[in-house]
């Protein structure tokens with residue numbers, strides 16, 4: 710069974726959605742650990758309650774290098790194959806990304822390359838777009854830039870508040886992420902040509 714770890718910084722609803730699919734057997738994977746840069750992350754507390762191994766990466770106490778070394782040791786020790794970023798808000802170094810090339814996956818709450826960065830939903834909302842959405846992509850050395858694996862649109866209705874939009878985006882995220890991970894784990898990413906990924 711493929712082994713995956715999840716990294717979170719905040720609420721962890723994407724993490725929970727993935728965990729549910731692992732538990733139900735729909736996502737055929739073993740969860741090795743859940744780690745966070747933020748010791749206060751609600752996601753970490755939820756994982757602990759669920760009995761999953763949790764780890765705090767020492768970004769706050771030391772620095773990125775030490776935190777990434779800690780993460781790399783965990784990955785090796787637990788024989789983790791896939792590193793799943795689920796609202797993980799630290800930027801991984803080029804060196805770390807190169808060492809785990811093609812094995813780090815991220816979800817972003819916009820249709821990339823629009824609205825990269827930490828506030829994808831708010832930025833799209835403020836820009837006044839009528840369609841935004843969700844992207845799942847491989848992580849490369851640039852922020853919110855790697856090969857796109859899946860995207861889903863979300864319509865912004867005039868009556869939507871920003872909270873409504875957030876809710877719509879999150880519910881799409883919770884469906885698209887585990888399905889894309891399943892494709893990857895099952896080896897259905899058949900080729901990448903330039904920036905185009907072919908899945909299925």
Ligand code: GAR
Pocket residue numbers: 717718719720721722723724752795796797816817818826827828829853879882
């Ligand atoms: C999600 O909307 C995710 O797409 C976003 O953080 C949120 C985390 O929510 N990630 C980024 O913006 C990455 N650039 P969650 O903690 O409830 O899963």
